[in-house]
Amino acid sequence: MSKHVVIIGNGVAGVTAARFIRKLSDFRITIISEESAHFFSRPALMYLFMGHMTWKDVKPYEDGFWEKNRIDLVHDRVEKIDTQAKKLHFRQQQPLSYDVLILATGAQSRFIGWEGEQLEGVQGMVSLEDLNQLEQQAAHIKRAVVIGGGLIGIELAEMLHTRQIPVTFLVREASFFDIVLPPEESEIVNDAIRAHHIDLRLQTETDVILGSDTVEGVRTNTGEEIPCDFVGITIGVTPNINLVKDSPIETNRGVLVDALLQTNVPDVYAIGDCNEFREDGIGHRRVDLLWYTAREHGKAVAKTICGHPTRYDRGVFFNSAKFFNVEWQTYGQVPAKLPDGVATLVWQDKTVPRLIRMNYNKADHIVLGFNTLNIRLRHDVCEQWLLEERPLDYVLKHLRAANFDPEFFRSYEEALLYQFNQQNPERPVQLKPRPSLLQRLFS
C-alpha cells in the first residue's frame, strides 16, 4: 500500500498540494471538504452574485478531473482528529486513517463582538454558505450597511450595488484601505466608490447593531443611526483553527508551522490561510491570507512530503485586486506610509483613473516596489528588476519592457519621464527608444 495523504480543505492550498503530490508521487490522495463537493475559486464568489458567471464557471477543473488524476474527494465535515491513531472522525461518514495529514482549513470571518451581531440579516462574506445566505435575502434588502473597508468589504459593496441595493459603507480609516494603499491610490479608489453611488462614510466606526430579531439599523460612533435591513461584516478574516483547538496540534492565531510547513505533530502539516509561521521568514509575514501564498504553500508542502524537503519562501511580494472598475497591482514593497530613507515617484493620469508609483531608496536609488492603478505591469520583469536591485534611472529607461497593458492602450511612459525630468533636472533620464516596426516584426 502506498502512503495515504489526507488533505482537509479543498481550497487552493489543499488542491495545489494534491496536484503536485500527484505529479511527484504515486501516493493515495484524499481531499475532504464540508463546503462544496468540488474546488471553486473563492475570489470568484462575487461574480456568481453579480451574474457574471454560473457555479460551473467558477470551478477551475471539470468534475471528472479528480477521478482521472486519482484524487479521492470526500464531501463531509471532519469533527475530530485523532493524532495518536492517525484517524479522522467525520460528521457523517466512517472514520478515515491517514499516514500524512495536511490541514488546509482556510480562514473565517472575523467578528468583534458588537451588540446585535447575531441578529438575522447580519453576516460575513467568506464562504459559499455566506453567499447562499445573502442570495436568500437579497430580494428583500431595501438598504444595506457594509462594515469594514477592506478587500472583501468593497467587493460586498459592489455585489449589492449590482442588485440595485443602496449601500452605506462604513470605513474606520480616514480613507479607503489606507493601511495598505498610499494616499493617492486610496483617493482614486474613494472616488470610484462614490462614482458607483455608494454612500461612503470614512472615519466612521460601528457602535451597535440595532434590531430585535432581525437587523433594523446600525448606530455609529457619531451617534447617527443608519436604518437598514442587511449588515455585512467584513472587518477581516482569521485562520480557521476550530478543528485543531482541542488537539495536541499547537496553535496561536493560526496552526503553528515551521518553514517546512510542519506542525509540532509529526506527519501533520498546515498550509494556506489556516497556518501561522513560528518565526519570521524570508519575505513572509507570520499570517498571510492570500490566494497566492496559499498556492505556494501547497507547492512547497507537496515537495516536502514527496521526499524533497522544501522551505517556504514567499519570494518577491506581489498582489492585485480590483476595486469596482479600478485594477490594482503591486510588486515589491510599497507601504501605505513612506518609510524613512525611501522616496517615491508617482504619476497620475489627469483624465482617467490611472496611476503608477515607484518607491526607491534615497541613498542609492534602488527601486523597492511598484504600485499601479489601471495599469498592468509585467510580473516577471518587475520581479527581475527588484531581485537585481536596479536603480530608478535604469527602471525608468527600460520601463516599456514592463508594460503589460493590452495593445493600443495609451502609453504613460513619456508622461512619467517628463514629470520625473521636470522634478529632477539634475539627473534627466531618457526613455529607451521604442523599437522600429521592422525590429518589432522580426525580433
Place this chain on the structure above:
Amino acid sequence: MSGYDVSLQLTSPTHGFTGKERVGLGLVGLGVLSLVAAFFGAASVNPLAFSLVSFGLLGVGAWVYFQRYRERPAGIDNDGLVFSSSTARGALGWVLGVVLTGGYILLYWWPETIAGLIQLANPIVAWIGYGEDVYSKRWVFYGMVYTFAVVVMGIRMLYKYRHNRYQILRTISVVFFQLGFGFILPYLLVMFNKPEFYFHYFWPLKYDYLWPSGVNWLSNSAAIGVFMVFWGGVMTVIATPILTYFYGKRWYCSWVCGCGGLAETAGDPFRHLSDKSLNAWKIERWMIYSVLVFVVVTTGMLWVNSATQGAVLGGLSQKFAQWYGFGIGLVFAGVVGVGFYPIMGSRVWCRFGCPMAAILGIQQKFFSRFRITTNGGQCISCGNCSTYCEMGIDVRWYAQRGQNIVRASCVGCGVCSAVCPRGVLKLENGSRTARYNGPVLIHEDRVSVQTDASWQMGRGTAPSVLEDIPILTDNS
C-alpha cells in the same frame, strides 16, 4: 451545500428597467411591430418609407437603450448576464433562437413566404438594378439586415468597452469591413455591371471563389473579374499565411471577416454560452478539420473534373459540391451558425465549421508569432476569461499554471484579457522562442522556495524532476 443555489433567488435578480431603457426598448418594440406588419404585406405601398421607419425605430431604440452603458462608469459590465432570460438560455433566449433559425430557413428555402419583408429591400434593389424576383432580392434584404445588425450592435460594443482601445479599434474595423466590403462595395459593383464580389472573403470560406464555376464566372466578366480571381488566389495563398505569421488569425477572424463581424457585435451578449468542456473541444477538432478536408477534396475533385471534362469523376464532383454548398454553406454557416447564437454562443460556425478558421488555426498554432501571454502568478482562477471566451477555450487552464495560451482556435478577440480582473492576460506578437511557456521565472513549476542541499536548484529555475513528469491530465 453543493454549489451556488440560484433557486434562492426569490425574484429575478436582474433589475427593473430605468425610464430611458424603457423608452429604448419601447422603440425597438415598435420597430419589431413594424417588421411584423411588413411581413403581412404592409410595406407594399411604400417600401422606402416603411424601411426607413422600421430600421429607424430599431436603430434609434437600440441607441437609446445602449446609453445605459454610457451612463455607468466605464469598465467591465456583465452584471446580471447569466440571470437574464435572453442571455442565459431562458425563455427569451429560446424564442430568439427559434426566430433566428426559422428566419434563416425561410430565407434560404421558402423566401416567398417572407416576400413581404423582403420588399423592404426594394429601394436598394431598384437603385442598383438587382434581380427583381424574390429569389434574388432576398440576398440584398439579407445583406441589409446583416449589416444593420453589425452596425447597431457595433455601437453597443463601442459603449460597453469604451475604456478599452483594443476593443474600440477592433470593433471599428469589423464594422468598416462589413459595411464597406460586405455591403456597399459589392452592390456598387453590381450597379456598374461588374461581378458582385466580396474582397474580404477568400477560399475556403468563400469556397466558390476558387472553384472552376466561380473562376469561370469571374474571369468571363472582363478585366476586373480576372483581377478578382487573382486577388482571391493571392490572398488565400500568400497574404493569409504572412499576416497570420505576424499577427495570428485575429487579423482576419476578429478584425475583418463578416461572420466574425456579426459574432463580435451582435453575438457579444451570448459569448459566454460557448461550451468550455474538454468534450466540446474534442468534437470541435473532429468537426472543423472534417469540414476542411471536405472542402479541399471537393475543390480538388471539381478541378480534376473540369480538367478531364468529367471523364474521370463523372457527376460525382458536382454531387460533392452540391452537398457542400447545402450542408456547410447554408445549413452550418447560416442556419446553425447564427440561429444558435442564443443557445451555443456566438461562434458556433467559426469554432466547429469554418474551414478558413481551420487553416488559419493551423498556421497560428505552428507558424505564428501570436500568443496570449500569462502574467506570472497573478491569476486567481476566477474563470472570467474562460467564461467569456466565445471560442470555448479554457483560458484559465493555462493562466492559472502560468502558461501562455497558444491555441489554434483563438480568434484574438481580446475579451479574455479585458474581463480579467487581475490583469493576467495580454495578446501579443513576439519572438517564437519560449512562445508556449512564457518566462520561466513565473511558470507553474517555478518554485519560490528556499532549498536544502538535497534539492538543489537555482532560484527561478524549474527543477528538472518536475519537467519530466507529465502534468496531470494536461489537455494542451
